[in-house]
Amino acid sequence: MTSFHPMMPRLLSAAAVACALLGAAAAPAETDPAVKYFPPWSHGTNDPVQERGLEFTVPEVDNLPDFHGDPMTARLTLFVGGNYFFAMAPLVARFTEEHPELAGKIYYETIPPGLLVEQIKKHGTITVGNMTWTVHADVYAAGLNRVDGLIKDGEAVGPAVRYVTNTLTIMIPKDNPAHIQGLADLGKPGVRLVMPNPAYEGIGRQIKLSLAKAGGEELVKAVYETKVRNGETLLTRIHHRQSPLFLMLGRADAGVTWQSEAVFQEETGNPLTQVAIAQDQNVTAIYAAAVMKAAPHPKAARQWVEFLRSPAATAIFEHYGFKAYAESR
Secondary structure: OHHHOOOOOOOOOHHHHHHHHOOOOOOOOOOOHHHHHOOOOOOOOOOOOOOOOOOOOEOOOEOOOOEEOOOOOOOEEEEEOHHHHHHHHHHHHHHHHHOHHHOOOEEEEOOOHHHHHHHHHOOOEEEEOOEEEEOOOOEEEEEHHHHHHHHHOOOEEEEEEEEEEEEEEEEEEOOOOOOOOOHHHHHOOOOOEEEEOOOOOHHHHHHHHHHHHHHHHHHHHHHHHHHHHHOOEEEEOOHHHHHHHHHHOOOOOEEEEEHHHHHHHHHHOOOEEEEEOOHHHOOEEEEEEEEEOOOOOHHHHHHHHHHHOOHHHHHHHHHOOOEEOOOOO
């Protein structure tokens, strides 16, 4: 299944970029060892277009890793909770084998689900840096509670379609400098953490539940209050990009993420690994999707949602550690 393994891109140094802008031949340079850790990590495979045009990706300044495709020509727009951004390239590729009329015509965003809801409430308009654009979602996919909330608000059509589940893990640098063995170690003084912010990311609330199982409210407060105040916990706004980046740059010793994200980082070849969370301390998330009530492309939207439960899609998810949703849950 090596086709699912994104290649680590060779990224341009600032000096090489300057040469390119001056018209000189710019060869990849490795003057800054940290440059290779900046996203995007997919080497263009997560850009579902047929013509890429001018290449202007400049880590760490201009890389827009969570916006994929061409919103101007899209015939299917997907708002996807970003915790499986890495699975979207093979999912889109497989989907367009069945629906070739949509090849190169899919646009998707993979920012946190709560922020996608905010974008929906702002009529699809979003600003990143100096660029503002508007795009209307056909499908919203996230945790079951988020999807149900959007249906309840009248923005999406129910019922929510459930398709896979996921569990938590502790992501760490490969050499495990803080000697993390489990959730209880995250509360120790001196252990630097990068943790999803519950204000923006649904996983943050689930991590708190897991921490409470491991060490009660005392551990929750240590990680999310005491360490935030003293600077030992960095809070992210988009954990599936920031957490591994901060770990690789040496700014943190550990961070809780979804298991699937740790699998992706290991396969990518980044110097990261994971520490399993005990089953009785872990939580399980159910992923779901729904067609937006005002979907510009309702037929394609329904086809995508149906595809998410197909054997082909399930196989791709399982490759990254997800499990197929069981109706008896």
